[in-house]
Structure formats: C-alpha cells, structure tokens
Amino acid sequence: MSIDSRTDDLASVVRYALTTARAIAICPFHDNVTIRVGDDAAETHAYVRATKVIKSDGTAWEHKALHREINRQLDEAADGVCPDCAALQH
C-alpha cells in the first residue's frame, strides 16, 4: 500500500498548496465543493509552494507527478462558481 499512501500525500500537499495560494477555494456553504478561482498567477504560486513543501519534506516527487496532480485537482474543481449554490439560485 506504500504507493497509495504516497499518492495520498501528494494529493494532500497539492490541495494544501492550491488552497493557500487561493488557486482553489472551498465553497463556504458546501465544504465538499472545490471551486477553481481561475487565477493563473495563483496556480503558478501553488506549484512553487507545493515544490517547496515537497523539498522540505525530503520526498523526491517527480515534477511530472506534481504537475499531473495539480492539473487533476484543477480539472476536478468547479469552474468559478459552486454548482450547488448556482442550482439553489434558480
């Protein structure tokens, strides 16, 4: 299971970096909904931040894996608005 736990670690590092750089936000009303802010600078900042966290952690993640995980989480996030909130406004 070591591969899975490493993947989880990378996912949580990326999530932390994206959230703190404000590249993604959690909907204040739906904490299971992640929203992509759509800020290129914030996304770059998140990548730099994740790289630093990983380095300080001593884990040798491949940059390719990091990029893939960042892109995966950005793809999964809702674009700009929370779909659940948007649905409630109808």
Ligand SMILES: [Zn+2]
């Ligand atoms: Zn919402």
